Amino acid sequence: MVIQKAAVIGGGSFGTVVANILADNHIHTVQWMRNDDVARSINEQHSNPQYLPDVSLNPALTATTDLLDAIRGAEVIFVSVPSKSVREVVSSFSAELTPEQALVSTTKGIEPDGFLLMSQVLAEICPDNPVGVLSGPNLAKEIAKRELAATVIASENSDLRRNIQEALSCPYFRVYASNDLYGVELSGALKNIYAIVSGFVAALGMGENTRSMIITRSLAEMSRFAVALGANPLTFLGLAGVGDLVVTCTSPLSRNYRVGYAIGQGKSLAEAVDELGEVAEGVNTLRYVRAKAQELSIYMPLVMGAYEVLFNGANPRVVAQGLMTGEHASDVEFALPRCDI
Numbered sequence: 001m002v003i004q005k006a007a008v009i010g011g012g013s014f015g016t017v018v019a020n021i022l023a024d025n026h027i028h029t030v031q032w033m034r035n036d037d038v039a040r041s042i043n044e045q046h047s048n049p050q051y052l053p054d055v056s057l058n059p060a061l062t063a064t065t066d067l068l069d070a071i072r073g074a075e076v077i078f079v080s081v082p083s084k085s086v087r088e089v090v091s092s093f094s095a096e097l098t099p100e101q102a103l104v105s106t107t108k109g110i111e112p113d114g115f116l117l118m119s120q121v122l123a124e125i126c127p128d129n130p131v132g133v134l135s136g137p138n139l140a141k142e143i144a145k146r147e148l149a150a151t152v153i154a155s156e157n158s159d160l161r162r163n164i165q166e167a168l169s170c171p172y173f174r175v176y177a178s179n180d181l182y183g184v185e186l187s188g189a190l191k192n193i194y195a196i197v198s199g200f201v202a203a204l205g206m207g208e209n210t211r212s213m214i215i216t217r218s219l220a221e222m223s224r225f226a227v228a229l230g231a232n233p234l235t236f237l238g239l240a241g242v243g244d245l246v247v248t249c250t251s252p253l254s255r256n257y258r259v260g261y262a263i264g265q266g267k268s269l270a271e272a273v274d275e276l277g278e279v280a281e282g283v284n285t286l287r288y289v290r291a292k293a294q295e296l297s298i299y300m301p302l303v304m305g306a307y308e309v310l311f312n313g314a315n316p317r318v319v320a321q322g323l324m325t326g327e328h329a330s331d332v333e334f335a336l337p338r339c340d341i
């Protein structure tokens with residue numbers, strides 16, 4: 001099926017980027033947002049000055065504050081609001097959907113009640129609609145400038161996967177397919193925690209070996225958690241896993257990395273989040289994942305250390321040093337299990 005009309009729910013940086021790619025691909029795209037001024041600016045100036053200043057958007061992209069106008073007749077609806085708002089926003093239009101309208105989440109977060117990922121929230125609210133997840137190393141500010149990037153569309157529905165590959169693929173954006181919705185989505189949420197950790201390690205002036213150690217051990221920790229929750233760890237080797245982990249753990253364009261960096265410089269969590277002024281999903285994800293790890297007795301030293309720094313005011317340098325003195329461990333636990341070292 002060739003998608004004729006798409007809706008994007010959310011007026012922030014990533015929603016605007018997805019809407020702009022669709023418009024570049026000549027798909028009639030309507031982006032919904034709450035803010036009248038931003039909508040007017042997209043329609044009249046072809047820019048979103050609040051989130052993507054200095055970026056020229058495709059003039060064919062239209063924005064609206066009328067939710068029903070946005071979703072009416074759209075074959076696919078991308079949901080791109082922060083995780084804490086997904087349920088409220090999608091519930092406000094779910095009764096208007098017809099069963100063939102597909103929903104694709106771009107949101108990298110977790111709902112604490114029931115530890116639900118966003119596709120699970122969508123499936124709960126809209127049980128008759130096909131659901132997918134878009135996730136990968138996709139810093140909005142780079143894609144907005146049409147720098148080359150790739151992503152993953154994950155869904156159990158092969159028509160949805162193919163339709164989204166068709167709709168979003170263009171000379172600067174390549175879309176790979178996965179049928180592991182849970183693994184793709186879980187890795188997108190988890191990597192935000194490790195981007196915060198990498199941020200404070202960078203602020204402390206630690207070297208490249210340290211950064212490499214943090215990224216690789218983060219992958220080990222994420223995979224351990226994923227396996228305990230029944231996910232396929234092989235998915236973590238793809239763009240939505242390693243790919244997104246590397247970019248958010250190394251780029252100051254990542255908001256999660258920036259929150260970590262500010263804390264490493266001695267700012268409080270509240271100061272770091274205020275200064276950012278955009279969503280850093282990893283802060284809440286850290287709380288929920290720590291609780292889940294404690295509940296299921298999953299060994300996650302980086303998560304536990306990061307929690308102490310963010311929420312209990314522990315000194316990041318002392319916590320980092322403490323991580324060096326844990327029990328002797330296995331490098332790749334799928335090859336040498338922890339119990340066999």
Ligand SMILES: NC(=O)C1=CN([C@@H]2O[C@H](COP(=O)(O)OP(=O)(O)OC[C@H]3O[C@@H](n4cnc5c(N)ncnc54)[C@H](O)[C@@H]3O)[C@@H](O)[C@H]2O)C=CC1
Nearest residue numbers: 011012013014015080081085106107108138139140278279
């Ligand atoms: N910015 C990026 O590089 C990427 C972000 N993401 C994910 O996409 C999701 C959205 O992120 P961004 O667009 O970057 O966030 P953002 O902070 O740039 O914008 C969030 C937008 O959602 C709106 N919003 C918040 N609550 C709302 C509500 N109740 N009703 C209506 N609108 C509401 C805000 O007004 C704002 O326009 C996050 O989960 C993020 O992790 C995924 C890939 C890349």
Ligand SMILES: O=C(CO)COP(=O)(O)O
Nearest residue numbers: 136137138139254255256
């Ligand atoms: O998910 C992202 C890039 O893939 C964006 O990361 P931040 O939310 O940390 O900016």
